Amino acid sequence: MLQYIARRIVIAVPVLFGVTIFNFVIMHLAPGNPVDMFVNPFATEADIAIKKAQLGLNDPIWVQYIHWLQNLLQGNLGYSFSTYEPVTQMISVRFGPTFLLMGSSLLIAYLLAIPIGIISATRQYSTIDYTATTFSFLGVSIPHFFMGLGAIYLFAVVWPVFPTGGMNQLGGDGGLSDTLRHLILPALVLGTGVAGNMVRYVRSSMLEVLGQDYLRTARAKGLREFIVTNKHALRNAMIPIITIIGLDIPLLVGGAVVTEQIFQWPGLGQLTIQSINSRDYPTLMAINFIAAAVVLLSNLLTDIMYSVVDPRIKYNK
Amino acid sequence: MAKKRKAAAWLGIAGLSLSLIAGCAGNSQPASQQGTSPNSTTSAKTMMLGMVNPPVLFNPINSPDVASSFVEGFFFDSLLDMTAPLQFSPELAESFDSKDNQHFTIKLNSKAKWTDGKPITAKDVVFTMNLVANPKVETSVGAYIAPLAGLNDKGKLPDGQTSLDSVKQIDDYTVELTTKQPVDPNMIKEQLGSKLMIMPEHVLKDIPPDKLSQHPFSQKPNVTSGAFQFVQYVKDQYVEVKANPGYYKGAPKLGKVFIKLMPAPNLVAQLQTAEIHLNVGMGIGKIATQDYETVEKMNNVRYKVEPNIGFQTMEINNKTLPDPKVRQAIQYALDRQLIVKQLLKGQGEVIDGPYTSVSPYLNKNVKVTPHDTDKAKQLLKEAGWDFNRTISLVVPTGNLVREQSANIIQQNLEAAGLKVKVTKYDFPTIMQKGRAGDFDLLLIGFTFTLDPDVSSLYGTGGAFNFMKYSNPDMDQLLAQGKAEADLKKRHEIYDQVQALIQKDVPVITLYSDYDMAVVSKKVAVGESKYFGMLYNLNQWDLTGAE
Numbered sequence: 055m056l057q058y059i060a061r062r063i064v065i066a067v068p069v070l071f072g073v074t075i076f077n078f079v080i081m082h083l084a085p086g087n088p089v090d091m092f093v094n095p096f097a098t099e100a101d102i103a104i105k106k107a108q109l110g111l112n113d114p115i116w117v118q119y120i121h122w123l124q125n126l127l128q129g130n131l132g133y134s135f136s137t138y139e140p141v142t143q144m145i146s147v148r149f150g151p152t153f154l155l156m157g158s159s160l161l162i163a164y165l166l167a168i169p170i171g172i173i174s175a176t177r178q179y180s181t182i183d184y185t186a187t188t189f190s191f192l193g194v195s196i197p198h199f200f201m202g203l204g205a206i207y208l209f210a211v212v213w214p215v216f217p218t219g220g221m222n223q224l225g226g227d228g229g230l231s232d233t234l235r236h237l238i239l240p241a242l243v244l245g246t247g248v249a250g251n252m253v254r255y256v257r258s259s260m261l262e263v264l265g266q267d268y269l270r271t272a273r274a275k276g277l278r279e280f281i282v283t284n285k286h287a288l289r290n291a292m293i294p295i296i297t298i299i300g301l302d303i304p305l306l307v308g309g310a311v312v313t314e315q316i317f318q319w320p321g322l323g324q325l326t327i328q329s330i331n332s333r334d335y336p337t338l339m340a341i342n343f344i345a346a347a348v349v350l351l352s353n354l355l356t357d358i359m360y361s362v363v364d365p366r367i368k369y370n371k
Numbered sequence: 372m373a374k375k376r377k378a379a380a381w382l383g384i385a386g387l388s389l390s391l392i393a394g395c396a397g398n399s400q401p402a403s404q405q406g407t408s409p410n411s412t413t414s415a416k417t418m419m420l421g422m423v424n425p426p427v428l429f430n431p432i433n434s435p436d437v438a439s440s441f442v443e444g445f446f447f448d449s450l451l452d453m454t455a456p457l458q459f460s461p462e463l464a465e466s467f468d469s470k471d472n473q474h475f476t477i478k479l480n481s482k483a484k485w486t487d488g489k490p491i492t493a494k495d496v497v498f499t500m501n502l503v504a505n506p507k508v509e510t511s512v513g514a515y516i517a518p519l520a521g522l523n524d525k526g527k528l529p530d531g532q533t534s535l536d537s538v539k540q541i542d543d544y545t546v547e548l549t550t551k552q553p554v555d556p557n558m559i560k561e562q563l564g565s566k567l568m569i570m571p572e573h574v575l576k577d578i579p580p581d582k583l584s585q586h587p588f589s590q591k592p593n594v595t596s597g598a599f600q601f602v603q604y605v606k607d608q609y610v611e612v613k614a615n616p617g618y619y620k621g622a623p624k625l626g627k628v629f630i631k632l633m634p635a636p637n638l639v640a641q642l643q644t645a646e647i648h649l650n651v652g653m654g655i656g657k658i659a660t661q662d663y664e665t666v667e668k669m670n671n672v673r674y675k676v677e678p679n680i681g682f683q684t685m686e687i688n689n690k691t692l693p694d695p696k697v698r699q700a701i702q703y704a705l706d707r708q709l710i711v712k713q714l715l716k717g718q719g720e721v722i723d724g725p726y727t728s729v730s731p732y733l734n735k736n737v738k739v740t741p742h743d744t745d746k747a748k749q750l751l752k753e754a755g756w757d758f759n760r761t762i763s764l765v766v767p768t769g770n771l772v773r774e775q776s777a778n779i780i781q782q783n784l785e786a787a788g789l790k791v792k793v794t795k796y797d798f799p800t801i802m803q804k805g806r807a808g809d810f811d812l813l814l815i816g817f818t819f820t821l822d823p824d825v826s827s828l829y830g831t832g833g834a835f836n837f838m839k840y841s842n843p844d845m846d847q848l849l850a851q852g853k854a855e856a857d858l859k860k861r862h863e864i865y866d867q868v869q870a871l872i873q874k875d876v877p878v879i880t881l882y883s884d885y886d887m888a889v890v891s892k893k894v895a896v897g898e899s900k901y902f903g904m905l906y907n908l909n910q911w912d913l914t915g916a917e
Contacts, residue, residue, distance in 0.1 A: 085799065086797075087803075094434075094511040095827060095834070096512045096513070096566070097510075097511040097513060098514050098834075099834065100513060100525035100526050100527050101511055101512075101513040103525075104506060104507070104509055136427050136428075144606070211643060211644060218633075220608055315634060318634070318637070320606055331797060331799070332427075
């Protein structure tokens, strides 16, 4: 097993390397460049030329890439083209909020979706099933921004229980309960959206397993129905669900761009959009690099989880 | 059994979160009443401002956007402030005079101190201006110093020179500036007086000029001159500033100010819930027109709608549409009043040219080109226009009114018989298409100075002259206008500029949209306005004792 993990990690390095080249090229192919965002009418042509030279934008693209790679190998992600802050600092400040928001919304999603999915599969075509599938359908199809604005209107303006946005009360103590209060609306909005999708996966995956012979055997042994569904059936139904969870993990660092914007959540999603709009190459490269690394890592984790859930799946050699 | 225990634990958590919600319900009072505990030197009063555009950095000579410059105004003072169109009030400079319009004497307020206690002297003024002139320093305000004598053709210090002779320290509190030729003193006062913020020489002098932009001072200025001091900028959330008790115009009455960042729709919501006291207008904290009605119905605020000097244009590619008749036809085809009426709910104005009603240089005798589809058709026929040709209209995303105006423009042009293809791009793409001339019509907005020089838009080779307009008469007028010190003659020159714009139609001014400034009734002093908003910052106050 350890050997397998080590081998996967070794393979991941060239993949990651390839991803960075691909990103770098795509980014430079996009029309416009950072200096184009220098639209202050008081900047003279000379000012623009100076800026271009200092940012290294006059070098050929491959030289720029090698500079970036050299810095990366020394653990230096460079300076942002727009704010001149070290990129590492910009990302680390936003990583926590994104992780908190996405983590809690995924948690909400799974806590809602897995039980609802199981219930709706075991009582197929019942009222509960229809209600659950209808709501999950709504959850999938209502856009997050709409749900977000609706939630702000209802729970912050009409019935002011929660703040309209942000992560902490200004001038407040910034304590845990304060953050929680700000977290609830965006996490619920995101969570229900993800849950809508998830319910459908859990339900169909459970349905597939429920009809199988070994469950009849289990019941024939006299096991309680609760054990049959939640232990024997669910475990086999988990494989496709784990795949979905594995695909969700990169969201933890990618963030939810639109929702973060609406709730002014200071996360990576907002930073990404700002960096794209200002063609902030170093920041974009760093975000892409981290996202790629997390995707590779979560793929590995997913594969390991398979073998935990289903002992028939073994990775030897 | 284990399962049951787990279930019980979950119920517990659910109960906890319910009580949490209940606990919060009673705790929804406005943030201003929860300010930090009072101490002996500064007030506990906290004001909250709402802004949409996030500032980028706080290096006054290198910030590329209005939002950053606005925030810098809280902690950096300039020499003067423009408190009404071309009216200047003293800040760091007690006086800013000239006898011959070529030599300007600046007397500094000797009471002014940096926040570290050091006096603000002539050295700082000389240092700041030389910094902008230094070819190794990244700056976005090079145009401010352009009228000064002794610069090379790029507007920078000539090679091998380390300081400008035209910026001279006379004594500790006196500086003399010399311009290339006599100029309109208002131009110098606006650019070098009211716009350029002075930076601390004793803090920055040892930083290599090419490393200045990356220096932490650019993000967290720790020695400043303004009524407030920088505390922190929590990205995408807020900028926090606190009172500077040693401020030379008197200690501020507020203890703290937060400039909160939020999307435009949230501005009105937060004004309603009293989470913010006022919106920053000036295009960076703009209340959407569709929200005007909501504001008018709110009873916890005062509001007013104010014109400004920004304007939206449609640049016409003079290379692909070289016939002035075609360009005139396009102008006649447009129903700009409809844009103002429908999209701005009447809160805007239609002008021909770059001067809005705020500008003293707007020639009010010039009749704005009316909407006349028949005239447009006739002009197109006279020009021998090929009615099968499709022209492209390129629209930047991000400004909703501007995006919607593209639909009206398209309908107007089609009514005159033109075929139009609309494409939308993000801003960097628009800039590239503009520079490359890859468009027929392109929408873009500008905010220049009150000084009437518009060479960058109408002059040959101007930085924003994407239409590649080039008329020697125009170039000559613009050059004369810049060099003219006599106010009356300047007015005459810019009247001619406006007449020529109407004739050539190199670019169509679509509209200038007003800003709505909303202020909570809890605010005693302080409001959002276009001129001199931050001039009386130290007087800003909330009503009532807290």
